[in-house]
Amino acid sequence: xxxxEQSPQFLSIQEGENLTVYCNSSSVFxxxxxxxxxxxxxxxxxxxxxTGGEVxxxxxxxxxxxxxxxxxxxxxxxxxxxxTGLYLCAGRSGTxxxxxxxxxxxxxxx
Amino acid sequence: EAQVTxxxxxxxxxxxxxxxxxxxxxxxxxxxxxxxxxxxxxxxQIYYSMNVEVTDKGDVPEGYKVSRKEKRNFPLxxxxxxxxxxxLYFCASSYTGTGGLEAFFGQxxxxxVV
Numbered sequence: 112x113x114x115x116e117q118s119p120q121f122l123s124i125q126e127g128e129n130l131t132v133y134c135n136s137s138s139v140f141x142x143x144x145x146x147x148x149x150x151x152x153x154x155x156x157x158x159x160x161x162t163g164g165e166v167x168x169x170x171x172x173x174x175x176x177x178x179x180x181x182x183x184x185x186x187x188x189x190x191x192x193x194x195t196g197l198y199l200c201a202g203r204s205g206t207x208x209x210x211x212x213x214x215x216x217x218x219x220x221x
Numbered sequence: 222e223a224q225v226t227x228x229x230x231x232x233x234x235x236x237x238x239x240x241x242x243x244x245x246x247x248x249x250x251x252x253x254x255x256x257x258x259x260x261x262x263x264x265x266q267i268y269y270s271m272n273v274e275v276t277d278k279g280d281v282p283e284g285y286k287v288s289r290k291e292k293r294n295f296p297l298x299x300x301x302x303x304x305x306x307x308x309l310y311f312c313a314s315s316y317t318g319t320g321g322l323e324a325f326f327g328q329x330x331x332x333x334v335v
Contacts, residue, residue: 153311153326211264
């Protein structure tokens with residue numbers, strides 16, 4: 112069974128700090144996505160990375176796909192309270208299957 | 222507005238009483254799927270459908286059924302619910318283009334089986 116492990120599981124930081132969330136697997140994925148989920152809502156897509164080594168930026172968020180396409184990271188610069196939420200990575204396995212990570216719950220304190 | 226609509230949002234039922242959670246999307250997506258989300262276990266795929274009349278099992282299909290008779294709808298059926306199916310359920314739809322299966326999720330159905 113393919114697994115995607117995220118670390119850390121929980122993170123509580125002060126506004127303005129930087130942080131990095133990791134998503135690791137022993138399996139290769141054809142693409143990887145990051146989602147953010149807020150309480151009572153479904154996950155919302157942030158980004159998709161497809162090519163090994165790819166880096167994408169979304170305002171203060173930087174996403175990187177590992178060279179071997181087995182891992183990814185999400186870096187947030189100068190975190191804000193609005194960044195609070197559950198961050199999920201998801202790998203595309205085969206043509207139609209998704210594997211989701213266990214999630215990183217981030218709380219940014221004002 | 223592009224959206225995935227699930228109903229109901231909340232449901233409390235008793236063991237063994239058949240139930241259906243509906244899911245509808247207005248984006249003409251080919252791909253739809255169901256997930257359950259449990260604390261510490263993340264989102265796990267129950268079933269998915271690549272197109273009308275084409276479905277396949279995900280990682281945790283036991284105790285669930287699905288059907289895809291029309292493109293926009295993908296209901297999840299629990300023939301005989303049990304307490305271990307108490308969970309938060311999400312339906313998602315995607316366009317099966319190249320790259321990732323960028324998924325649009327519904328708002329979730331919180332199911333409690335007593």
